[in-house]
Every structure is written in structure tokens, then in C-alpha cells.
Amino acid sequence: MQTVRQRRVRLGQAGKNEMRSQFAALCYRLRNDKPQILLITSRGSGRWIVPKGWPIDRKTPAQAATREAWEEAGVRGRGIDRCLGIYTTEKAIGPLQSVPCVVAVFPVRVGSLEDDFPEAGQRRRKWFSRKKAARKVTDPELAQIIRHFDPSQWS
Template identity: 35%
Template sequence: MLREFLSNWSPRVETTPGLRQSGALPYSIVDGRVVFLLITSRRTGRWIFPKGDIEIGMTAWESAAQEALEEAGVTGEISSEPVGSYRSGASADGSSLIDVDLYPLRVETQLDVWQEMDQRLRHWAVLPEARRLLNDGALSRIAVKLGTQLCSTR
């Protein structure tokens, strides 16, 4: 029960260096609708957004953009401000947790060949489908937040 509570609790908190990751929330606007790019995790096959350790010498958002390139094969314009944060299991058994900041990435290019293409699936989804596919409620809430922000600025 505590593990479930912690997995859905996603405030931005300060953590020890090395216990924070960054991720990209890839999106595009197609026919006036926001669509999100989801990928499968290598470990569980669940639908997620690209994420990983913050690389030395890179900002968190630059590292997030690099993860999107490696894991999803996309590039684009990344925001320097995270849209939200969530807590994720950092170990195979979920016994240790890590905080992940997600940065919006407006996709401009989608590659046909990319580094992890043989290890993951990728799928574009409108918000209702993305919410259904994302197993983590915090990821769904962050996608909804970005979708709302994007719709209010158009």
C-alpha cells in the first residue's frame, strides 16, 4: 500500500545527486489536436515517456532531449522548464525510487532508424488513448497538464 501511494505521489522534491532523472514528453499538433509519443520500457514493456540519468556536462532538458533521440528516435524543440515531476522505481524490484522531471519536447523530426529501435515500441496517441495506455497515473496527469497548457495557448 505504501509503495502504491509513493508511486502516485509526485511533488517536485530535492533529492540526493544521482537520484533524479530527466525525461522528455514528446508531442506534436496534428489537425489541431495534441498527440503524444509513448514508448515501451525495456524492463516491463509498459508505455512510458523517454527518460534516463542526467548526463554529465548536460542540462536536465538537454539530457531529456538526448533520451528522446536514443529511446524514441525523435528530435525537436525542448522546453527548459519541466511540465511536471513523478516518482518511479529505480530498481528491478521497485524497492528504490527516483524522481523524474519531464520536459515538453515538440517533435520536429521522427527518424526511421534510431539507437533503441530493436528494444522498444513507439506509438503516437491522442490524450484519451495516452491516458489509457499509461500505467502510471502520475504520467497521465502530467500529459493532461501539458495538453491543457497547449490548448490554452492556441
């Protein structure tokens, strides 16, 4: 197996406003042949988001996204090495500071949800239809990725 060393994406001048990269998991399941999307709440504002996090050395982007799905939502599932799209966001790194991020989104088919996971008690999680999940998230680019997601390619 080939190991992958992730490097920070540099899209601007170095410093506190440097663009960072993150990997997100679009966690899904099929119910009556219709896709459902798992959203979680952010720890700070409580808004609906998808699990996401920083690159992890020796993990592919899809593997990093799948690990975030476990840590933030208790997802046991299979990540797929195909980027669904990217979106931009601001990541809070302190009470008054944030950094711009570009987030690559990878599908994760959920096999099961565990009750005991690293961030249990810090977040809520809930299943939504694609249409409703797209309305719940605040990032318009993420909403478009969710709205156009077709899991039939991987099911």
C-alpha cells in the same frame, strides 16, 4: 553558453534506497491543431512510458530529456526548458533490485522521427491523443501531467 553539472538528488539516507533523479521527455506534435503524445514501450515489461534517463554532465535537464528522446525513440526535436511536473517511480537496476526515482518531465516538440536510433528494435513507439496516452501509462502522476499538458504555450 553556461555549462551545467548535474548532481544526484539526495532525499533520504545514502545507500541502495537513496532517491535518484531522472529527466523525461513528453514528446508531442500537433495534428489538426490537436496534440498527440508519443509513448514508447519499456524494454523489460513492454508497458507504455515516456523516454527518460539519468542526468548528463554539462547538459540542462531539458537537454538531457531531449537526448533520451533521441536514444529511446528516434526523436529529432526541440526540448523546452520548462518543467511540466514531477512524478515518482521505481527504476529497475537489476533483476531483483530497484531504486526510487523522482522524474522531472520536459516538453519536446517532435520535428521528425528517425528509423535508425540507438534503441531501435528494443522498443515500440506510438502516437496517442492526450486522453488515451494518459490511460496507457501506469504512473498516475505521469498520467495527470499528460492529461493537463497544453502545448499551445510553446507551439
